[in-house]
Amino acid sequence: MIEYEKFIYLDVYKTGSTHISFLLKKIVEGKPVRQNRHAPLTKARPFTWKGGKLVFATVRNPWDWYVSMWAYGHTVENPLYEHIKQGFGQEKLNELYEMDNPTVAFPKWLRAMHDPEFLGRALKGHRLPSSGLMPFMGFYTYRFMRVTMPYPELFLRRPFINSMDGAIAAHRKWKMYDVLMRSETLDQEFADFVRQHGTALGFVDRAASIVDKHSEKHKNVSKRTLQTYRDYYTDELRDLVATRDRFFIDLFGYTF
Template identity: 30%
Template sequence: MFVSDKLAFIELHKTGCTHIRSLLTDLVGGELAGKHNQADAELFTGNRVFLGSVRDPWDWYVSLWAYGCDRKGIVYGKVTRGGYTLRGHGWRDDPYQALRELLAARPNTHAGEWQRTYRDVNDAGAFRQWLRMMHDERYWPDFGQGYGRSSLSRLAGLFTYRYMKLFTCRDGEAHGLDGIATFEQLVEHDREHCFIDHFIRNENLEADLFLALERSGFEVAAKTKADILARARTNTSSRRHGPDYYYDDATERLVLDRDRLLIEKFGYVAPGARGQHPDQRLPEPLQA
């Protein structure tokens, strides 16, 4: 996460975090205090504003997979290695929980299957197979992160799980998620426990960031905004196609079902339905 005296940015994987962090460094100052880690209790003792970032769920899965096609990322590193692995258990953030997860782990016997799904960033069929595996409980232990052991995995996809763990749980805790068994309970938990004041959508990153800062009392000069808008994004993958290239009806519905919370909360539309909404605009930035 990125922390200053007045602001904390909690980093949700593959939602423009590296770019946002770079911009915040220039705009408000601060320091990196871990990466993709939960907020600790000390952050809530002051009057900090909390920022979080999100992304179109259909695009998020493509981005995570495409990053792996470039041989990058924690998920890629874990699932493509056979046997046991020490990586990706969160040793830096919570060594005790990491040890528990390692002791409960089983050897990865699916490394070859995973490797084949990463064969070509332009292969939509490979992506669809990868996505089906990501939502198949037989493969959940391969990428760890506590997902397969959480009851939430029966209800929601990895993207929603990461969202809930980072934005509704504090100080290394995630046990509150295990009591969630229905979509209605998921919505209620998010409504009661999400502590993010302003969300930044990857699709509207700079504009949402400027607005969030202005609503939080930070002024951004017009020239600074223009300079930022001219910058290239960072930490991107090599893919050249949008989500509609990769999805068929079945995989589109899979994400619609498994990440329904984020789709409905942030007003995202499935790739196959976007042509039916030519006048669609992203909703106004949401506040928790």
């Protein structure tokens, strides 16, 4: 989460958060009050929660999210890459991130991301493998819920959540954001957000024009070689995400 004097941004990983973070530095008068990237709001504000501030978050099509996560995963900026390397070694890492052979490597990586045994070894000490949620919950759903619900270290686990329907119900009840923007239309949605809330949230006078200017340069920095995210999927993999990340289909209407 990135907190400014008058608002809070819940920066879910790989949903345009780097771009939004960059723009906020350009259009907000003053520096962040608190900043704990990709962390839940209650980690930094365990008692005051929102504190009366407007909270917004970003979301992305789940099939596209996994492709982006994989395509960007071989960079040193991605902790998951290092976790897999430490848990399985360089040979396995090269197999999963063979960037010149995406139709072979990506399916292996995606299946691994939904394999409890694999993640238990790769993410040793992390909460997801021990949460009891992996039999029904996808990696992206967990990451999104972890940032957007209160006290996930306590409640994002069994017995508080026992099914995907339970996860959806919990999010509807406990989501911490007031405004949600989609990665697919982020430039326009954020520009509209700035125009609507500019004065109240402490944006500079030229905020809207600054956002419009940088939207022209906004692009995905993932190293993709296939034309669209759909080209990375077989029917089996499409259905895997549709089942284990149904969260995004039911709540936000995403389709393949």
